[in-house]
Amino acid sequence: MTDTKAAPQASGEASSGRQTKKVLAIASAGGHWQQLMMLRPAFAHHDIHFATTLPGLAEEFGAEPATLIPDCNRNRKLEAATTAFAIVRLVRRVRPAIVISTGALPGVMALAAGRFWGARTIWVDSVANAKEMSMSGKQARRVADLWLTQWEDVAELSDAEFAGAVL
């Protein structure tokens, strides 16, 4: 990674007059992805690039353009390295101004890479984690500018912010 820090793209005017930003929205297949899809109205007016881990999933939700990322978990180092490499390439190509993820580990990697190259980052911890932040959510803490939980109790026990829940 010898590139100098590139300024994220931020160009164009939405019809509302708000500036259109490049948003990278990434989640692993399953509940993470479905929660990300529920959050779409929050950034629908921006220029979105989606990423997930299961072939055909983004297309099924009409979430395009999308990049397929190899899935990984923290117990398998080689897979995790492959995923990390794919995510760095994705972030360098898309140059997002904003990265948003609902999890899991590939989302943490995307927030880290995005932030390194100047994006502002949003973590929305899965609503599945009612008692404490998820493992990936804890890892995302250092790289998330907005670090959200979907449970008030979890917000009280951690420094995460509660702003609401999809379910």
Place this chain on the structure above:
Amino acid sequence: MILVTIGMQLPFPRLLTAMDGIAARTKEPVLAQTGPQRQGYKFMETLETIPPSEYEGTFERSRVVVGHAGIGTILTAKKIGKPLIIFPRRHSNGEHRNDHQVATAQHFEALPGIHIAWDEDDLEKLVHCPSLEGATASLNPSYATLLHRIESFIDSGGR
């Protein structure tokens, strides 16, 4: 048809074995998404995965869905309006990293159309219940504030 789904991350033989037993005692077809460990079930049809393009259609065709306490399953049941029976994974059986599925089941038990089977007996009773209420598309009242928080963070350039 009864659809059984255990998600994509981890095996769940306790639920699959229970549903295979129920399939042996009922005429209604049972289709189970099992993950890689498909073998050993005699009375239900099994699929390793259901491709995204067929997932919602399969959901729609079933009378009732039986699943682990996964958020994806709950959201799909709400979207399609199906009755959902949840059989949570338990940490004490090595079925997940912790007991968050039990917490999920407790928290969402009050939602219409979400029925919790705490053990195999509950499961069989709920599966055979003739008038199981379907899930509804109702949203959490705080959903709008969550969207607004994210939208204003993005529009303000990250504050």
